[in-house]
Amino acid sequence: MTHLARIERESLCDTFDQVGPDAPTLCSPWTTADLAAHLVIRERRPDLAPGIWLPPLAGRLEESQADYAGKPWPELVDLIRSGPPAWSPAQLSSVDDAVNFLEFFIHHEDVLRGDGQVGPRREVPLREQKALWKTLKRLGKVFFRRSPVGVVLERTDGKVLTVKGPTELGTVTVRGDATELVLAAYGRRRVADLSVAGDDAAVQALWEAPLGLS
Incomplete structure (x- = not known):
């Protein structure tokens, strides 16, 4: 059975393919290209992570994110769709679920509800609903x-x-x-x-x- 993070990863990438790189997100002022770049850096560039918390390093993070956001859209989406890099512990499905399922779910909704309107835009499978409730617990x-x-x-x-x-x-x-x-x-x-x-x-x-x- 396909694990939850993989399901959300694929679903998010399908949505990215549909809406393109310039769609709004709930992470304003980020567009979908900015959000996709964030996800790639989070998964593939841990060396840039300190820029989230340390202002002196923030410029390097922002520059790299802009570089990724400027890549051809199919290439950027494929970096997410192809999954964790070979060196990542998230190659294990249990780790992938623990680290990425909720992240992908939230950011998928950031794209789907990027117009700011209330309410769901898709039917989330019962299996995922149960996992989200467990997360709340x-x-x-x-x-x-x-x-x-x-x-x-x-x-x-x-x-x-x-x-x-x-x-x-x-x-x-x-x-x-x-x-x-x-x-x-x-x-x-x-x-x-x-x-x-x-x-x-x-x-x-x-x-x-x-x-x-x-």
């Missing part, structure tokens, strides 16, 4: 650690997950499919199809909080 407390309010995630089938205990500001229940809840956890709630229950001030405090892994 494993990392939900990390994603919402900076929330000033309690947070309960509720799937549309009624399954519930508390990712932040109650605070003096109250608790907010966020309801939606696993795909939409993951997008909210990653700070993409403005394009996620969600419903919320809670005091208005608590809801506002939640959505103003910096969510995600960063």
Whole structure:
């Protein structure tokens, strides 16, 4: 059975092929070419990674990203589609899933919802939905650690997950499919199809909080 990261990798690359290098993404001001270049550098150029956190090295990272973004579009997409380089531990499917599945899923949605409109643009397979829910169970407390309010995630089938205990500001229940809840956890709630229950001030405090892994 094809592993999850490979499925999302192929699906993302198919979308890249359809929309081309100049389409908008949720990672504004990045276009799809910029986002694809980011993914290639993340997977193939670990020597440039310190530029993400160290300002003195940021220029080298930005220059390399611009170089990759300027490559012929089929060549750039193929660098992603062809998979991890031979030296990468992600050659192992278990490592690939752990390192890349969520990354590819989020960035695929960044492309699909790049117009900023709310709601899904594809039917995500049940297998992936289950994996995304498991991710929330494993990392939900990390994603919402900076929330000033309690947070309960509720799937549309009624399954519930508390990712932040109650605070003096109250608790907010966020309801939606696993795909939409993951997008909210990653700070993409403005394009996620969600419903919320809670005091208005608590809801506002939640959505103003910096969510995600960063």
